[in-house]
Amino acid sequence: MGALNLDDLKELKDDFATELRRRNRSKPTIDGYLTRIDYFIEFLTENDLPTTGPEVTRDHIGAFIESLLTRPNKRTGKPLTAEYARSHYRALQQFFKYLAAEDIITADPFDKMTLPDAPEQLVEVPADDALRQLLTECAGTDFNDLRDTAIIRLFADTGCRAGEVAGLNIDDLDFAENTALVIGKGRRPRTTPFGDKTRTALRKYLRARAKHPKAKNDETSLWLGYQGRMTDHGIRQMLERRAAAAGIGHIHPHQFRHWFAHTWLANGGQEQDLMMLAGWRSRQMLDRYGKSVADERAKAAHRRARLGDKL
Incomplete structure (x- = not known):
């Protein structure tokens, strides 16, 4: 068995979940954060990018968000919505904010980053x-x-x-x-x-x-x-x-x-x-x-x- 890497995003994800539970966040909220972090880790792995907290850069996050904006939905084949990408952005932003607060990373890669624009989508009101x-x-x-x-x-x-x-x-x-x-x-x-x-x-x-x-x-x-x-x-x-x-x-x-x-x-x-x-x-x-x-x-x-x- 290899040595445990406490800086690995999978390990840090579990620490973040513990912190969210300490803050009394609801289970659906915690599950939503963790699912989006898993998607990010999967993207990094598939593209041979670093998967440890201190090595993740703003460019890595930007590439991930860009992939969400251009990737088709696996079920429908239609492009993923900008709001979907924004939900991932917000989840990762909170994750890296936590890593910065815990001094696990020296700088927050989300500094000076902005949410992707999303055209307003009106929800149809049923008759x-x-x-x-x-x-x-x-x-x-x-x-x-x-x-x-x-x-x-x-x-x-x-x-x-x-x-x-x-x-x-x-x-x-x-x-x-x-x-x-x-x-x-x-x-x-x-x-x-x-x-x-x-x-x-x-x-x-x-x-x-x-x-x-x-x-x-x-x-x-x-x-x-x-x-x-x-x-x-x-x-x-x-x-x-x-x-x-x-x-x-x-x-x-x-x-x-x-x-x-x-x-x-x-x-x-x-x-x-x-x-x-x-x-x-x-x-x-x-x-x-x-x-x-x-x-x-x-x-x-x-x-x-x-x-x-x-x-």
């Missing part, structure tokens, strides 16, 4: 009729139908993120107040309310869940799948299957969040209340969510105001 079709597709009475209806209604009714919904336990539901306690970004908890139809869907699902074979081994997780607790990835796969069966094309969890924000504002909801419900700290999020139909909201507001008719 109300499309969501109704999605719910119609789940309008059966078996376990999967009841579970998927409850998930879809909770997404639409609360605007929660996929990870927040996937992370719910049964005890996080409060049917006296019709609320769900979710853990948002930065491990910040918040209570989000839901309406009567969502309450009914959840109650029907819970009665079916009590009879599910996996319930004997898991008395806490809210959502059960074939292997036990349903993951974020499992929920995304479910939505893809249901959307295809409903004939409405691709749909992903974050589109519900955009629909929630757009529908809230279109119905006269206050921006400050939306920030609280969605778990946002920055008002910039108000501009981003539902932006693809912002002109529709503005025209509707103008029609309601009837300013010219007041003269």
Whole structure:
């Protein structure tokens, strides 16, 4: 067995993970960092470049980011998005910031580097009729139908993120107040309310869940799948299957969040209340969510105001 090289990026990656856990970062956040670091190490290895922290230079990182901007997606064959490259840039930036703080490297290669530009990509807000079709597709009475209806209604009714919904336990539901306690970004908890139809869907699902074979081994997780607790990835796969069966094309969890924000504002909801419900700290999020139909909201507001008719 060769000597252990503590400066090797694979070893340093594990140290970084320990630091992230010490900072109480969530598991999905840590996994995201580590996956992106692995991609960088793979790139360095494939191109016979150094894989120790002190030897990595700004040029190595730049070449990696450039490769992401020009490499096709293995699954679709289409070019990877600039936002995808930016996510890798941010992860590596935090990694090397940690290495510099620990004096493992003498200079941070990210000094004077800038994020690659990314054209703004507007997220399509699903039409109300499309969501109704999605719910119609789940309008059966078996376990999967009841579970998927409850998930879809909770997404639409609360605007929660996929990870927040996937992370719910049964005890996080409060049917006296019709609320769900979710853990948002930065491990910040918040209570989000839901309406009567969502309450009914959840109650029907819970009665079916009590009879599910996996319930004997898991008395806490809210959502059960074939292997036990349903993951974020499992929920995304479910939505893809249901959307295809409903004939409405691709749909992903974050589109519900955009629909929630757009529908809230279109119905006269206050921006400050939306920030609280969605778990946002920055008002910039108000501009981003539902932006693809912002002109529709503005025209509707103008029609309601009837300013010219007041003269």
